[in-house]
Amino acid sequence: AQSVAQPEDQVNVAEGNPLTVKCTYSVSGNPYLFWYVQYPNRGLQFLLKYITGDNLVKGSYGFEAEFNKSQTSFHLKKPSALVSDSALYFCAASSGGSYIPTFGRGTSLIVHP
Amino acid sequence: GAVVSQHPSWVICKSGTSVKIECRSLDFQATTMFWYRQFPKQSLMLMATSNEGSKATYEQGVEKDKFLINHASLTLSTLTVTSAHPEDSSFYICSASGGGGTGLYEQYFGPGTRLTVT
Numbered sequence: 001a002q003s004v005a006q007p008e009d010q011v012n013v014a015e016g017n018p019l020t021v022k023c024t025y026s027v028s029g030n031p032y033l034f035w036y037v038q039y040p041n042r043g044l045q046f047l048l049k050y051i052t053g054d055n056l057v058k059g060s061y062g063f064e065a066e067f068n069k070s071q072t073s074f075h076l077k078k079p080s081a082l083v084s085d086s087a088l089y090f091c092a093a094s095s096g097g098s099y100i101p102t103f104g105r106g107t108s109l110i111v112h113p
Numbered sequence: 114g115a116v117v118s119q120h121p122s123w124v125i126c127k128s129g130t131s132v133k134i135e136c137r138s139l140d141f142q143a144t145t146m147f148w149y150r151q152f153p154k155q156s157l158m159l160m161a162t163s164n165e166g167s168k169a170t171y172e173q174g175v176e177k178d179k180f181l182i183n184h185a186s187l188t189l190s191t192l193t194v195t196s197a198h199p200e201d202s203s204f205y206i207c208s209a210s211g212g213g214g215t216g217l218y219e220q221y222f223g224p225g226t227r228l229t230v231t
Contacts, residue, residue, distance in 0.1 A: 043206050043222035105156040
């Protein structure tokens with residue numbers, strides 16, 4: 001069975017500082033990895049995905065994520081955080097063996113002014 | 114990106130009544146639609162997956178007779194909560210994917226429906 005872990009319930013960072021939201025996964029076969037963001041009382045918005053190719057994936061709003069096969073990780077990063085980045089972030093994984101994605105529990109990112 | 118609408122955005126109903134939630138993909142054909150339930154400050158709980166023209170596949174523990182899902186076309190899926198009870202109160206979110214079941218494609222999410230059963 002595939003699984004996704006987001007070990008941090010909450011990440012706090014000061015505006016202007018770099019941010020990292022962690023995600024590790026377990027799937028059978030090659031992973032398809034996604035990051036989504038959810039603002040309060042809204043649905044999720046797609047940020048970026050890794051299917052194949054370069055390990056560093058760039059996405060919306062200046063976010064990027066690095067696929068690390070040996071560590072089975074797909075951490076979300078941004079060089080300089082904004083207060084408006086404060087939201088709930090979800091990592092998700094699927095694979096050729098199971099197209100239905102599994103979501104992590106979510107990480108609340110709080111960016112302080 | 115692709116747009117998915119969900120209607121209504123919020124609904125209050127009395128215990129014992131049924132509520133229908135619509136999910137539409139506005140500018141692409143959604144071969145697969147997903148229905149999730151989200152509790153406050155918690156992750157998404159996948160309820161069911163539906164492919165156009167076929168019966169929905171429900172996750173373990175989800176009552177298919179209570180949560181009726183219909184995916185009649187490539188742009189519309191509906192979730193009907195039958196004989197709703199207060200414990201059904203939640204935030205329901207749909208998503209759509211054009212991936213044809215390959216898992217390669219991202220999901221596009223609706224804005225969610227807040228259901229309150231009194």
